[in-house]
Amino acid sequence: MPDIDLPLFIAPLLAALAFAGAVFAVAYPYFSDDRQKDKRIESISGTRGRKGSVAAEIQSSRKKSVADTLKEIEVREKAKKKITMTLRLLRAGSSLTPRDFYIASALLGVLAASIVVFLLHQSMAAAIVAAFVGGFGLPRWILKKMTTRRQGKFLGQLANAIDVIVRGIxxxxxxxxCMQVIARESPEPLGSEFRELVEQQKLGVSLGDGLERMCDRLPLAEVRFLAIVISIQQQAGGNLSEALANLSGVLRERQMLALKVKALSAEAKASAMVLASLPPGVMTMVYLSTPDYIMPLFTTTIGHFMVVGGATWMLMGVLVMRKMINFKF
Structure with a gap:
């Protein structure tokens, strides 16, 4: 029997076994039950993930649909309730009619143009600008200030009026x-608004419609809260005194927050006023002391451009500072 060289025989055998083991190790996962289990787990998890994503998409689409619907309703309400000059004058508490307001605005515009032409000896373009500002901008700015002041007074008295209603009920x-008591004994503008509400009820207007008209005259969130509370109580019933007491507490907390914001922003407002008044103040003092030094700004073309540029930058700075200190809550 011939001799067999064992090393030469064992080496190919080991190599074949190693190759077979490598092939088995690579191919086994594709034929084993673990692979099928992993596939099932992946399919189930994928289905759940798809279901979760579909549910999230459905929820987001519903939210978007609701938001779009509310936006459409708000747009329709704004389009329906056009703010006329009569309503603006009512909100400001003015006794003028729209005709009187327009006549006064026109006279103010003519006066502003006359001052610019005859006293300041400026061109017609400046007179047109002055007439536009005096006849269109200034009266509406005054009307807006009157409206804001009246609304502030009303808000300052509303919580006390609600407390009177709560104690009366x-x-x-x-x-x-209770509303008649408020109409008789409350100061302006709270007394006049509730007096108007009581008079409308005597003429047959329902309380809900009267409160809705009050919301038109006073477009404030607090007045809207009051109208909603009373309307819900009339439709669904319930303890009105408790609901109004809670509303009074909310209104007082809002007033406290407003006063706190006003106190915290007082320093920033003072700084903004000082910074905004420095350039015109310095210009005025220089003009009074040495007018020849500053007159080229008003008599030359490049001076006009410099004045317009400086005024533009000042306006931008004032608007930025106003945005920084104008807190909404």
Whole structure:
């Protein structure tokens, strides 16, 4: 029997076994149950993930649909309730008619143009600008300031009026009698608004419609809260005194927050006023002391460009500072 060289025989055998083991190790996962289990787990998790994503998409689409619907309703309401000059004058508490307001605005514009032409000896272009500002901008700015001041006074008295209603209801008085007490004894503008509400009820207007008209005259969130609370109580019932007491507490907390914001922003407002008044103040003092030094700004073309550029930058700075200190809550 011939001799067999064992090393030469074992080496190919080991190589073949190693190759077979490598092939088995690579191919085994594709034929084993673990692979099928992994596939099932992946399919289930993928289905759940798809279901979760589909649910999230459905929820987001519903939210978007609701938001779009609310936006459409708000746009329709704004288009329906056009703010006329009569309503603006009512909001400002003015006794003028729209005709009187337009006549006064025109006279103010003519006066501004006359001052620019005859006293300041400026061109017609400057007179046209002055007439536009005096006849269109200034009266509406004054009207807006009057409206803001009146609304602030109303808000300062509204919580006390609601407390009067709460105490009156707890003592057994009806809601209409409590409103009559407020109309008789409250200062302006709260007394006049509730007096108007009481008079409308005497003429047959429902309380809900009267409060809706009050919301038109006073477009404030607090007045809207009051109208919603009373309307819900009339439709669904419930303890009106408790609901109004909670509303009074909310209004007082809002007033406290407003005063706190006003106190915290007082320093920034003072700084903004000082910074905004420095350039015109310095210009005025230089003009009074040495007018020849500053007159080239008003008599030359490059001076006009410099004045317009400086005024533009000042306006931008004032607007930026106003945005920084104008807190909304």
């Amino acid at each position: 707890k003592s057994g008085l009806p809601l209409n009698e």
